[in-house]
Amino acid sequence: MADKNTAAVINTADYKGIWVFMEHAEGELRSVGFELLGQGRCIADQLGEELSAVIIGDHVAGLAKHAFASGADKVYLVEGHEYEHYTTDAYTIAFADLINTYKPSVVLIGATNDGRDLGPRVACRVGTGLTADCTNLAVDEQTGLIAWTRPALGGNILATIFCPNHRPQMGTIRPKVFKQPEQDLTRNGQIIRVQSKVNSADIRTKLVDVIKACTAAVNIEEADIIVSGGRGMCSTENFKLIEELARVLGGAVGASRAAVDAGWKPALHQVGQTGKTIGPKIYFACGISGAIQHVCGMSSSDIIIAINKDPDAPIFRVSDFGIVGDAMEVLPALIEEFKKIKEG
Numbered sequence: 001m002a003d004k005n006t007a008a009v010i011n012t013a014d015y016k017g018i019w020v021f022m023e024h025a026e027g028e029l030r031s032v033g034f035e036l037l038g039q040g041r042c043i044a045d046q047l048g049e050e051l052s053a054v055i056i057g058d059h060v061a062g063l064a065k066h067a068f069a070s071g072a073d074k075v076y077l078v079e080g081h082e083y084e085h086y087t088t089d090a091y092t093i094a095f096a097d098l099i100n101t102y103k104p105s106v107v108l109i110g111a112t113n114d115g116r117d118l119g120p121r122v123a124c125r126v127g128t129g130l131t132a133d134c135t136n137l138a139v140d141e142q143t144g145l146i147a148w149t150r151p152a153l154g155g156n157i158l159a160t161i162f163c164p165n166h167r168p169q170m171g172t173i174r175p176k177v178f179k180q181p182e183q184d185l186t187r188n189g190q191i192i193r194v195q196s197k198v199n200s201a202d203i204r205t206k207l208v209d210v211i212k213a214c215t216a217a218v219n220i221e222e223a224d225i226i227v228s229g230g231r232g233m234c235s236t237e238n239f240k241l242i243e244e245l246a247r248v249l250g251g252a253v254g255a256s257r258a259a260v261d262a263g264w265k266p267a268l269h270q271v272g273q274t275g276k277t278i279g280p281k282i283y284f285a286c287g288i289s290g291a292i293q294h295v296c297g298m299s300s301s302d303i304i305i306a307i308n309k310d311p312d313a314p315i316f317r318v319s320d321f322g323i324v325g326d327a328m329e330v331l332p333a334l335i336e337e338f339k340k341i342k343e344g
């Protein structure tokens with residue numbers, strides 16, 4: 001957090017505009033940036049301010065049109081070969097310079113690996129605070145401040161945090177908390193090109209190699225279909241039914257914390273408050289009771305299908321379709337039917 005001296009010189013009225021940091025990989029913007037533009041647009045309209053996207057990279061000007069299509073009024077573009085790959089040093093220097101020059105009021109960054117690295121560094125450089133890993137954000141009607149919400153005290157409470165005296169108000173927000181807005185490709189905006197001020201000597205790390213993880217089965221944040229299993233699956237052996245249904249549907253495998261604690265799946269698969277927040281098109285919850293800490297991680301799924309042998313299980317209250325039955329009987333039947341559909 002900034003010290004008292006910094007607080008004394010800040011005039012919050014000098015800071016205007018909502019900014020979203022747009023991550024990109026392999027020539028494409030990552031979905032969390034679009035999700036934040038959608039929510040950023042709502043906030044900007046409420047506050048009567050502009051929404052801007054920040055794109056830093058090498059030869060990335062072509063990405064600006066997608067930011068405009070998702071609601072941005074402006075794009076701040078920093079290009080240079082030193083930004084080809086994300087590095088903490090180069091991106092921190094560029095982003096902090098942008099903020100010091102253009103003085104946005106609010107900065108939103110995805111709580112991804114890079115975003116969690118970049119956000120606090122930039123906040124520290126520009127002398128403000130940052131609320132990390134938010135699960136919601138909104139405008140406080142009384143003060144016009146951003147109300148940042150995040151789990152606290154080991155996830156047992158949700159804390160709402162304000163940043164009244166420093167600017168910008170900054171936070172990292174979990175992917176999939178907000179839906180992506182509809183793209184309007186007729187929208188346009190202003191590109192503000194900003195010269196890079198980073199020397200290669202400023203960058204203390206060197207990217208040697210990019211090793212792709214075998215994420216197909218693990219990257220539940222990007223998956224359209226997720227089949228999740230809980231304690232009701234009873235064993236590693238039975239959990240194979242979850243994996244088989246996910247494979248047949250071309251989806252990813254999720255797990256409740258109870259299933260992760262039992263060692264049936266690694267923690268990367270955990271859905272929920274202390275796991276991942278996901279928003280697939282279809283979510284299967286098999287042998288999962290529907291505890292609030294699980295539901296808060298998957299409730300924004302478009303369609304939720306629950307399989308549980310207890311007709312009173314709380315999961316059915318948040319489900320679009322419910323199957324009351326033994327998962328060890330229902331899952332093989334579903335797998336067989338979906339296989340038949342797939343084979344035509």
Ligand code: FAD
Pocket residue numbers: 154155156229230231232233255256257258259270271272273274275276286287288289290291292293294297307308309310313325326327328
């Ligand atoms: P259970 O609650 O034991 O439910 C098992 C369900 O399976 C039951 O509904 C039962 O009827 C059903 N069942 C049993 N046998 C069968 C069968 N043969 N066929 C069909 N159904 C069957 N949990 C998470 O998932 N994610 C989190 O991120 C998370 N974070 C937490 C953070 C904190 C601070 C705390 C305190 C808890 C957290 N939890 C989290 C744990 C959470 O409270 C629950 O304990 C957990 O979600 C329960 O997992 P479960 O539904 O698999 O197991």
